[in-house]
Amino acid sequence: MSDEAALPEPDRVPGAPHPREALRTIGQDQAVADFLAAARAHRLHHGWLISGPRGTGKATLAWSIAKYLLSGSDSPDLTAPPEDPAVRRIRALSEPRLHLVRRPLDDKTQRLRSEITVDEIRRLHGFFHMSAAEGGRRIAIIDAADEMNPAAANALLKLLEEPPARATLLLVAHQPARLLPTIRSRCRELRLHPLGSDDMAQVLAGLGVAHDAARLSALSGGSVGEALRLAGQDGLDLYQRITGLFADYPRMDRRAAAALAELAAGRAGAEGDPFDLVMTLLDRFLTRAARTGLMGAPLPEAAEGEAAVLTRLSPGPEAARLWADAQASLSARARAGRAVNxxxxxxxxxxxxxLANQPAL
Known part of the structure; x- marks a missing residue:
């Protein structure tokens, strides 16, 4: 595991600690309870599929399970003593009973590959066939399992069909439908859901982002990872600007629109891609406008005055449909254009x- 510490970590949000550093999983009580019930009844399945939207704590739950099992903890909420030797080794990626599978580094480009290759799963086979240290339990975390290529998926399937004794495989998956049906059928699923505003506020406070937690929660759709990205890229200020552009709709301040567009042309950096951020927030504004016509203005507001703007833009179901259609067509055109540079x-x-020139709106 020592070599793993030097690799880039695709599941780390810039500016935030890695999920293995978290003391416990917040806001996913049902998933935690389901796992604990199985563990205490000595019905610990060999394969667990941890699924759900990005940023909802899937990796945190996987690492929490690993720390719980390897430390021998008996806590009621899946926590493990932070000073336990096994927990310290896990945080340092030096625990011999734990194997992490993730996208490998490309030797030529020195960048992470786009998929998990079969070689990574072959190494996992080797890990499970080695003599187990310190008691026999061995754990593998595959993050993210839906990034495996076909050869890797088939190699993993063989492990799931004939699992080694006292082995636990934790498969993190953002899009479980991309996995082989035979892999899904051999795992017990722990389905995670977007966090509520109170849980989101608790997590963000623990990460030092207590300010504007309600607005971040509203705009991120219950994803901690997305909330941290927005906080790190001044997403709330940008969303306020987008909301302001539509305050006098169909009139639109062309200078403000041009300034927003120019912002999208910035260079991508460690915090993310400005074009992707602008498009994500435009999509989110239009989606919230469409939902307003069906269900009323969302609360809490993600920007000051947002509820009034959305209510005027989308007073009923017909307007909701028009905004939804506009979002789908114009966003697809912009992203397709970006794909060809x-x-x-x-x-x-x-x-x-x-958007400003659509008479139907």
Whole structure:
């Protein structure tokens, strides 16, 4: 495991500690209770599929399970003593009874590959066939299992069909439908859900992001990872600007629109891609507008005055449908243009002008 510590970590949100550092999983009480019930009844399945939207704590739960099992903890909430030797080794990626499978580094480009290869699963086979240290239990975390290529998936299936004794495989999956049906059928699923506003506030406070927790929760859809990304990229301020653009709709301040479009042309960095952030927030605004026409303005607001703007834009179901159609067509056109390297500033400006010029809205 020592070599793993030097690799880039695709499941780490910039500016936040890695999920293995978390003391416990917050806001997923049902999943935690289901696992604990199985463990205490000595019905610990060999394969666990931890699924749900990104940023809802799947990796945190997987690491919590590993720490719980390898430390021998008997806590009622899946926590393990932070000073336990096994927990300290897990946090340092030096626990010999734990194997982490993730996308490997490409030797030529020195960047992470786009998928988990069969070689990584072959190493996992080797790990399970080695003599187990300190008591015999061995755990593997595969993050994310839906990133395996077909050869890797088939190799993992063999392990699940004939699991080694006292082995536990924890498969983290953002899109479990991408996994082989035979893999899914051989795992017990722990389904995670977006966090509620209170749980989100608790998590964000623990990560030092107590300010504007309610707005971040509203805008991130219950995803801690997305909330941290928005906080790190000034997403709330950007969403306020987007909301302001539509305050006098169908009139739109062309200078403000051009400034927003220019922002999308910034260079991608460690915190993320400005074009992706702008498009994500535009999509979110239009989606919230569509939902307002069906269910009323969302609360809490994600921007000051948002409820009034959305209520005026989308007073009923017909308007909701029009906003949903606009979001789907214009967003798809902008993202398709970006995929072929068209100017991101021009793409965003084209989308905004398209929204302003739609007479049906």
């Amino acid at each position: 068209l100017d991101p500033s021009a793409l965003v400006l084209d989308m905004l002008i398209g």
